Amino acid sequence: MKPCVTAKKMYPSREIAEDALIEARTQFEYKANQGPIDVYMCEDCGYYHLTSQGKMNDKLATQLKDGKIKLQKEANQWMNKIKKR
Ligand SMILES: [Zn+2]
Numbered sequence: 598m599k600p601c602v603t604a605k606k607m608y609p610s611r612e613i614a615e616d617a618l619i620e621a622r623t624q625f626e627y628k629a630n631q632g633p634i635d636v637y638m639c640e641d642c643g644y645y646h647l648t649s650q651g652k653m654n655d656k657l658a659t660q661l662k663d664g665k666i667k668l669q670k671e672a673n674q675w676m677n678k679i680k681k682r
Contacts, residue, residue, distance in 0.1 A: 601642035611636060614645035615656050621647065622657060623669040 601607055608614035614636035621633055633647035635654040653661075660666050 598644070599642070601639060601644065601646070603639065603641060603646060605639075605646040607639075607642060607644035607646065608636070609644060611638070611645055614647065615654060618647050618654060619657055619660060619666070622661075622666050623673055626670075 598607060606617075608617055618633050618636055625632065631649065633649050634657065635648050635651050636645050637648050637651075638644070639646050657666075
């Protein structure tokens with residue numbers, strides 16, 4: 598896989614990119630209106646990238662609404678605490 602001109606991380610499919618998007622949202626603390634919110638197919642490399650622009654991804658929006666992102670984030674924070682010991 599040749600690196601993309603955008604220098605963004607490349608994902609081979611929309612599904613994998615969406616999983617990475619959701620994972621990113623559970624791993625990092627983003628301020629409102631910041632951080633990646635959707636995935637798109639890149640015209641330069643033909644793979645998928647994450648983007649912070651545009652409308653929020655439906656899958657992510659649903660998980661945020663259901664509180665799944667928050668739960669997973671809390672779980673990750675616990676895991677990190679355990680790992681640090
Ligand atoms: Zn690209």
